[in-house]
Amino acid sequence: MDKIIHKENQKDPKVHHTKERVLVDKTMADSHMDVYLPFKSSPELLEEYIFVDGRIRTGKLLEDLDALAGAIAYKHIDNNDPQAAPVTIVTASVDRLDLFLPKAVENYRLSGNVTYVGTSSMEIFIKGEIVPENADIENGKEIDVAKNSYLDANTVLATRFTMVAIDSSTHKPVQINPLITTSPAEKRIREVAKMNKKRKKKEAEASLTRQAPTAQESLEMHDMFLEFSQYVYNNSKRDGDYGDDFASTLSPDERKPLPDDCVWMSDTRRDTLILCHAQFRNVHNNIFGGFIMKKALELSFATASTFLRSKAPIVLSMDGVTFRKPVYVGSLLSMKAGVVWAGYPHRSLQVRVVASVIDIEKNSKETTNVFYFTLSCTDDDIKVPRVLPRTYAEIMLWLDGRRRRTHGLNARRLLLDDLAPLPHSLG
Numbered sequence: 380m381d382k383i384i385h386k387e388n389q390k391d392p393k394v395h396h397t398k399e400r401v402l403v404d405k406t407m408a409d410s411h412m413d414v415y416l417p418f419k420s421s422p423e424l425l426e427e428y429i430f431v432d433g434r435i436r437t438g439k440l441l442e443d444l445d446a447l448a449g450a451i452a453y454k455h456i457d458n459n460d461p462q463a464a465p466v467t468i469v470t471a472s473v474d475r476l477d478l479f480l481p482k483a484v485e486n487y488r489l490s491g492n493v494t495y496v497g498t499s500s501m502e503i504f505i506k507g508e509i510v511p512e513n514a515d516i517e518n519g520k521e522i523d524v525a526k527n528s529y530l531d532a533n534t535v536l537a538t539r540f541t542m543v544a545i546d547s548s549t550h551k552p553v554q555i556n557p558l559i560t561t562s563p564a565e566k567r568i569r570e571v572a573k574m575n576k577k578r579k580k581k582e583a584e585a586s587l588t589r590q591a592p593t594a595q596e597s598l599e600m601h602d603m604f605l606e607f608s609q610y611v612y613n614n615s616k617r618d619g620d621y622g623d624d625f626a627s628t629l630s631p632d633e634r635k636p637l638p639d640d641c642v643w644m645s646d647t648r649r650d651t652l653i654l655c656h657a658q659f660r661n662v663h664n665n666i667f668g669g670f671i672m673k674k675a676l677e678l679s680f681a682t683a684s685t686f687l688r689s690k691a692p693i694v695l696s697m698d699g700v701t702f703r704k705p706v707y708v709g710s711l712l713s714m715k716a717g718v719v720w721a722g723y724p725h726r727s728l729q730v731r732v733v734a735s736v737i738d739i740e741k742n743s744k745e746t747t748n749v750f751y752f753t754l755s756c757t758d759d760d761i762k763v764p765r766v767l768p769r770t771y772a773e774i775m776l777w778l779d780g781r782r783r784r785t786h787g788l789n790a791r792r793l794l795l796d797d798l799a800p801l802p803h804s805l806g
């Protein structure tokens with residue numbers, strides 16, 4: 380994997396390359412790649428990935444997925460011309476990622492290939508599967524990419540990355556090799572990928588930041604206002620409790636303490652600051668998207684754990700995420716997380732993580748990504764508390780969290796139909 384990336388990155392972006400990139404037709408099989416992770420047979424490898432509860436660290440797998448997507452992208456854009464201007468591949472977005480990792484340690488294979496090419500962007504499908512210990516693992520075998528895109532009972536994850544090729548010196552998107560299909564099955568895969576691109580655009584337009592709550596949601600917002608107004612909000616750092624008196628028609632003595640099974644959304648917040656060291660960069664001084672995903676996922680776990688007061692949560696999925704701006708080496712990355720939707724009898728909860736780059740000198744901040752994770756409490760003895768919003772902005776996050784939960788349940792059910800008979804379920 381590293382060899383492919385190394386080849387393109389050996390070119391010096393500061394050297395002015397006048398030669399136009401010659402475009403060559405590429406097939407899906409041309410970019411196909413496999414990575415084996417033999418956790419069962421390699422204790423050294425397992426040591427790098429093992430989590431405190433004995434499972435495989437999901438965040439570390441996210442890093443591998445991003446690195447694999449990058450290597451596949453480089454394989455697709457390669458035109459075997461050492462004189463061509465150097466191109467950098469960046470992660471533009473990652474589709475929803477559902478995880479079905481078993482509790483037991485298994486050997487995994489990650490594999491994928493380019494499924495759709497626009498002008499400068501390409502979609503890459505990647506799946507992870509359990510590989511039996513005695514499996515016949517052969518490199519260099521002719522790949523049937525259509526067959527490889529099927530999901531089955533051994534599948535533990537499947538996702539799609541969009542990678543964009545930019546000129547290494549001007550940082551402008553550049554045209555990449557076109558993708559040709561070699562069978563009706565591959566043509567179908569490309570059509571699905573094309574439809575995905577359109578769907579993502581539509582979904583982004585339907586978000587609550589662009590579309591007001593529905594009539595039903597507006598009614599629920601009022602119910603929620605009436606509910607939180609009856610509880611004492613004792614988080615005010617000021618003397619007295621002006622916030623409550625101002626926002627509620629109930630006098631302080633009429634208000635009740637917050638029930639034990641409810642937590643104010645503001646009390647679920649967990650923040651972290653990360654120094655982006657050179658070890659997490661690609662050669663063009665950008666921090667890997669996979670590193671940022673890993674950090675966000677680990678913060679979502681910490682946030683869910685402190686909310687549940689247990690190490691029982693597991694990550695079920697990550698919603699689609701966009702990488703809006705590059706993060707450069709030396710940046711100070713701020714991550715803020717909070718539980719935006721949770722409540723008994725459901726066992727799953729939604730955690731939002733906002734990643735921003737802080738410019739220390741200018742004292743300014745720029746948001747680079749917003750992540751949404753679904754986690755589930757695996758301890759049946761724990762009653763998942765209800766998270767209670769208190770401001771209009773928090774209610775928007777709560778509604779958005781619930782919309783995402785509904786969407787996620789449907790998406791996961793559809794996947795589970797493909798993966799049957801896997802014994803995974805959502806609360």
Ligand SMILES: CC(C)(COP(=O)(O)OP(=O)(O)OC[C@H]1O[C@@H](n2cnc3c(N)ncnc32)[C@H](O)[C@@H]1OP(=O)(O)O)[C@@H](O)C(=O)NCCC(=O)NCCS
Binds near residue numbers: 472497665667704705
């Ligand atoms: C990805 C990036 C280069 C796109 O820049 P841009 O100014 O939006 O460029 P354009 O609008 O010309 O889009 C270029 C291509 O990217 C695609 N694209 C842009 N944003 C996208 C997104 N969020 N998801 C999928 N595709 C996207 C466009 O559809 C277009 O595709 P096409 O050329 O095949 O038609 C820019 O957003 C960026 O640098 N992001 C940070 C990437 C990064 O550093 N990631 C690592 C983690 S920090």
